[in-house]
Amino acid sequence: xxxSETRHYSEEELLMxxxxxxxxxxxxxxxxxxxxxxxxxxxxxxYEIVLARIMRWGLDDFPAEVxxxxxxxxxxxxxxxxxxxxxxxLLLTLLHGLESAWSYALxxxxxxxGYIVVALAFASxxxxxxxxxxxxxxxxxxxxxxLRQLF
Amino acid sequence: xxxxxxxxxxxxxxxxGDENAFSLLYDRYRxxxxxxxxxxxxxxxxxxxxxxxxxxxxxxxxxxxxxxxxSFSTWIYRLASNHAIDCWRTRRRRHEAQDTxxxxxxxxxxxxxxxxxxxxxxxxxxxxVEAVRRCVxxxxxxxxxxxxxxxxxxxxxxxxxxxxxxxxxTVKTSLFRATHAVRRVLRKARS
Numbered sequence: 001x002x003x004s005e006t007r008h009y010s011e012e013e014l015l016m017x018x019x020x021x022x023x024x025x026x027x028x029x030x031x032x033x034x035x036x037x038x039x040x041x042x043x044x045x046x047y048e049i050v051l052a053r054i055m056r057w058g059l060d061d062f063p064a065e066v067x068x069x070x071x072x073x074x075x076x077x078x079x080x081x082x083x084x085x086x087x088x089x090l091l092l093t094l095l096h097g098l099e100s101a102w103s104y105a106l107x108x109x110x111x112x113x114g115y116i117v118v119a120l121a122f123a124s125x126x127x128x129x130x131x132x133x134x135x136x137x138x139x140x141x142x143x144x145x146x147l148r149q150l151f
Numbered sequence: 152x153x154x155x156x157x158x159x160x161x162x163x164x165x166x167x168g169d170e171n172a173f174s175l176l177y178d179r180y181r182x183x184x185x186x187x188x189x190x191x192x193x194x195x196x197x198x199x200x201x202x203x204x205x206x207x208x209x210x211x212x213x214x215x216x217x218x219x220x221x222s223f224s225t226w227i228y229r230l231a232s233n234h235a236i237d238c239w240r241t242r243r244r245r246h247e248a249q250d251t252x253x254x255x256x257x258x259x260x261x262x263x264x265x266x267x268x269x270x271x272x273x274x275x276x277x278x279x280v281e282a283v284r285r286c287v288x289x290x291x292x293x294x295x296x297x298x299x300x301x302x303x304x305x306x307x308x309x310x311x312x313x314x315x316x317x318x319x320x321t322v323k324t325s326l327f328r329a330t331h332a333v334r335r336v337l338r339k340a341r342s
Contacts, residue, residue: 011327012323012324012327015326015327016323016327019301019308019326046334047334050330050333050334050337051302051330053279053280053333053337054283054302054330054333055302056276056279056280057280057283057284057303058280059185059186059189060189060195061185061195062195066199067181070199070203071174071181073203074177074206074207075170075173075174078170078173078210079170081210081211082168085168
């Protein structure tokens, strides 16, 4: 039994039909029903008028010069942001490197500990030698001997 | 004849720092973005500022656009309508703080001035547009968005549903309620 004979369509269904937002099958049924049903036809016509009124709502626009000026401001801001992004790019590379190093340390704790000891020993030896601490404090010369034996 | 560059090409160019590509994107979408903002915010000046802010947001978040998830136009309309709703909220709060009597008096004077200057039909047409405008201003946010995007940007309801992460049924009901409210207001304006 065709649906057109069973009941009237709801206003929502009729609006969707008007906007062609229903399924093709439902569209055929509604079109058939509206041809026969004066009541639904009236509702549909009323919504047609409402949509026409809505579409009369125009745009309160600005002259082209205003938009051109806005575009220039926007492009200037775009340029500034690009320059900043380049700096941020370097920073991001550095952060990415640190992140990789941290992941390696977590996965390989013993070798990482070894690297840290060597780095500290090297730094201590350099500090003592460069600042001449072995001459000021003789005890440090023993430390430097031990550190040199390490390398 | 050269074929126009696709949105994807322009986005790629803009991501690589190509100012010209970004300028072309602006030319392509400035009007629909402004039109969406204008109808949601309902102030030309505020909509113009919002358009500028939307494009700044756009180039800062271009990397987050996924062409497999949504077309560029859908993505930009989402950005535009969300930002416009934020601006509308701010504007509403500002207006609520002002003296409403004063605003009513001003609106009355404006309408009277128009009536004196314009032929009857033109005034009736303007009054209807004004009635639509006021009604849309009072709609809940989702209804307002769906109304503007469907009627003025001609987006399909399925696209709007995907954009808003809600069901097609919800979007259909929102659009119906909004249109129904406008219909009621227009009836009242006529009578």
